[in-house]
Amino acid sequence: MTVVLSVRYRTQSGTLHCTRPRHGWSGCAKFFMASTDFLGPASCHVCALRCQPAFRPHSARELRFIGGMKKQHLAFAAGEPLIAEGQNSRVLYTLYEGWALRFRMLANGTRQVLDFLLPGDLIGLPATFPGGSRASIVALTPITVCVLDGAVIANLVRGHPEYADALLRDQALERERADTRLTLLGRTGASERIGYLLLELRDRLRMRGLFPGRSVMLPVQRSDLADSVGLSRVHVTRAMRELRERNLADLSDRVLTIPNAQNLARHSGYPLGKPLAVQTLL
Amino acid sequence: MTVVLSVRYRTQSGTLHCTRPRHGWSGCAKFFMASTDFLGPASCHVCALRCQPAFRPHSARELRFIGGMKKQHLAFAAGEPLIAEGQNSRVLYTLYEGWALRFRMLANGTRQVLDFLLPGDLIGLPATFPGGSRASIVALTPITVCVLDGAVIANLVRGHPEYADALLRDQALERERADTRLTLLGRTGASERIGYLLLELRDRLRMRGLFPGRSVMLPVQRSDLADSVGLSRVHVTRAMRELRERNLADLSDRVLTIPNAQNLARHSGYPLGKPLAVQTLL
DNA sequence: CGACCTGTTGAGGCTCATCAATAGGCGTGG
């Protein structure tokens, strides 16, 4: 079987085309990176993320433990892979700044985006188990991550049961979101899927203090959206035109604007106003 | 907006039709129920499921703990709900005999089947967390379940760290399967989805000793399959006809036959032969 | 036997994919 990875062709006017996507976020650090430098393990106490409503508060003792498991702070360029398919890893990451993508590649060369990872999300837990994960992680923007010793889970379970409990709850929450995505793909149309995704991103960003107004910069291309909601790039464009013409959402020049979240929520079946669950920040 | 729940109509020949599905498994207990009676909490030591390769072995101490958390053994009729959407529950179930369905209802009256639950699967963990789950559980056949005190999780995390570890691994495994389903719906066609689903069911049943030969009885209707893989009932029929005509899989009179698993696996991208992960049986 | 349900098949239509063309951004090298 031949796997087509990239097709190049020239149009009548002489323009050269190529189907292979690229990650073009090398120049966007200023939008997705905080300007503060990382202060080392002890800085968990003053971590800018921890005061955000997305994360449950921690005691000083808990912070000491987490700080102790923190090995270093790393930066990745946009497009750089963090974890490859099936890879086994002895470390976990906490995404600190920037966006990442969790995805799977298929034998026919197509990609399914499984999730958009935002600051505070835990990366690489499945990769610490034998067999690893069939999913890969790639940086969508320039990112920085906190590197945690993979033993953190075992130590948590042993010495910090309240943490382990919270982690299980986080996993259950993730599964709820996965169920939602499946339901969207299985039982709703194109514009509903996209609308739901945008609202979910909006709420997740809001809880992290990253969506102050009614507009926000999204480091997301049409193909990322398409691979996430199970559509083609072209059809994503069309569905977004529908949303724009109905004044529900506009994503132009990478700036997302949602004029009226209520309307978009009604259109896409998003449960707006439901209290959002907090998650554990490791 | 009018939500249509059921449509009845009469054809030219006088036949009356109705779009509302039913659960018609009341007479099938003999196929999905073991004949042995439940022996009470102490019987975890002699549980017929535990010796199956799907589940990791337990020490006598672990079994004592689990047995102590076991409150009773319950039976549900086919079609009976175990957990309703959003419901909060103080108990967990371990499915012991029979099949169950995890699903979500949408506002437009359609259903998305999230998973088929088989003997040994844990039911209701998300329902123990505040807010519950948006998914519902219903018995697909007559079933029996072991009822566990909801405090089992907290106690596990506190007193049995190796169990808590295993539970986290189970959750990660579930997420892998969820990722797979999402990828199937987003990026593959009808017959691939169905083929994959059937092979996955086959392997899960095999590891539980419930698929001895190359044929097995599946308590699954077209509409269950359809709601699971994101297709209409009618199109499931057509896709299964294709599979039958290509001699890949046959599901007639509720008996599934896979003449050659290799061929079906090649057709649907199923990773046959990959060692299957064991899970924890509570 | 009739009420009710499931499964199958055909006809027609809608949604979405694919192919193709074009405009335009961004970086690079002449």
Added chain:
DNA sequence: CCACGCCTATTGATGAGCCTCAACAGGTCG
């Protein structure tokens, strides 16, 4: 500086895949 390579976004045309409606055969149960 402009030309060019390379990429993304948008739009039109066409077709494939899947849905919906309809009809009917056959099963099960009272």
